[in-house]
Amino acid sequence: MEGRDGLSMKRRAKKPSDLPEQILGDILCRLPVRSLVRFRCVSRSWNSLLSSHAFIKAHLKRSSELHAYDLVKFNDSAKSRLVICGVSSNEIKSLGDCCLLDQKIFQRFDLIDSCNGVLCLSTFQKDSPGNSSIILYNPSIREYKVLPQPSSGLSEFIGFGLDISTGYLDDLKIINVKLTLGTYPNLSSKVEVYSARKNSWKQLGDVFPMRQTMFLGKQVLFDKYICWCPYARLRCQVFESNLLMYDLVRESFSEMVLPSTMPLEKKYVMLLDGFLSIIACKLRSRCYDVWTIKDFSIPESWTMLYTIKDATNDIFNYRPLGSTCSGNIIFVRCFSSEQGYGSPKDLVSYKRESGWFEDLNLEVDSFYSSRLVRYVDSINFPSY
Structure with a gap:
């Protein structure tokens, strides 16, 4: 009325x-x-x-609190796939084929990491580095960008992260480390860093700490650092290795000395409950020790949390991919065969409360081609 x-x-x-x-x-x-x-x-x-930057930031903050996922990348016989692992259950949900996977050149890729809803992918091929690419990709909005090639050529050693000093969510950076191999230790490097906001590469020179090896494992983003845990082995001898870090703000490498009580064998770096953590292989005891550092400014604050064992005493059939939002640790399980570790390989989740491994009902082709990252839905993407 x-x-x-x-x-x-x-x-x-x-x-x-x-x-x-x-x-x-x-x-x-x-x-x-x-x-x-x-x-x-x-x-x-x-x-x-x-x-607007303000809206994208507010939406990302809310999405991070309510809609964080565990994103698993794996290869099957045909191509690379992305799936979401359920937070509260062992449910596996397909992310769906995207614009990248519809193109033949992008059928196989490596997932470097995830940052603010943007994935960094690499199609590096040793036999054809000139035909390799680095791609920034947001699967939520189905947008992607193929980066220009670095002047030294694309390498298999790539790092990805965010420069948090500028306050921009799309100030993403990629480092490309090209190693020139000679007679050890006469090695040299060409390091370049790409800025998403500038859409260009910058040469840093021969700054890679050559005491490290190329066997760096998978990276983890923590604060302003990209972190790796190298595996140093030469002529069947294991050597002490430090945590390798790349400062995304200062654009420089550094190393953190790990505790002498931490096993010398192979280590895997990951985030656990928001803290930088390491799963260290302990050969003699046939187990994994889980370590974490509560104060990153104090290298001496590394603490051993707990030990992971398998009831069949076959723990080294399991290789850790990373931890989930709920604190479980995902492993790639390999089944022994007369020829060694062969197929099939599948994903299992280790639950600390029960000390048991639970199947995720997802078969993968190898540990090395698989990746677990934290992902959030976002409309964030670099603008050029």
Whole structure:
């Protein structure tokens, strides 16, 4: 009913475009990414709001708190795949084929890491490095960018992270380390760093600490550092290795000395409950020791948390991929055969509370081609 001095309820109701931008932004921030992608087409003002740094940051913060996933990359007989591992269960959910996987050149790739909803992929091929690529990819919005080639050529040793000093979520950086092999230890390196905001490579020179080996394992992002845990072995002898770190702000390498009580055998670096952690192989005891560092500024604060064993005393059939949002540790399990460790290989989840391994019902082709990263839905992507 409409009065003389009033307006009808229909006329009083505000259109979404009439809402204050702060209120509109708060409403849109609660919506899934796919809806936000569609809403960019509503109007120029909506597109401007949804593309703003403030909105992307607010949406990412909320998504990180409510919608963090464990993303698993693996290879099957045909191509590389991405799946989501359930947070509260052992459910495996396909991420779905994306624009990358529809193209023949991107059917096989390595997943370097995930940062603020953006994945870094590499299609490096030893036999054909010139045909290899580095790709930045956001599967939530299905956008990707093939990076320009570094001047020294693409390497299999790539690092990926975020320069947190600038405050921009898309200030992503990739390091490419090209090693020139000679008679050990006469080795040299060409290190280049790519800035997503500048869309260009910068040469850093021969700055890679050559005392390290090429067997660095998978990286972990922690604060402003890319971290690796090298595996130093020469002529069947195991040598003490330090934690290798790359500072994304200062663009420099450094090393952290690990405790002498930590096993010398192969180590795997990961994040566990938000802390940088290491799973150390202990050959004589046939187990894994789980270590963590609570204060990164104090190298002496490394602490051994617990030990992982297998009831069949066959723990080295398991190789750790990383930890999940719920604190479980995912392993690639290999079954022994007369020829050694052969197929099939599958993923299992180790639950600390029970001390048992549970099947995830997902078969992979190898430990080395598999990857576990933390992922959040985001509309973040570098703009050029």
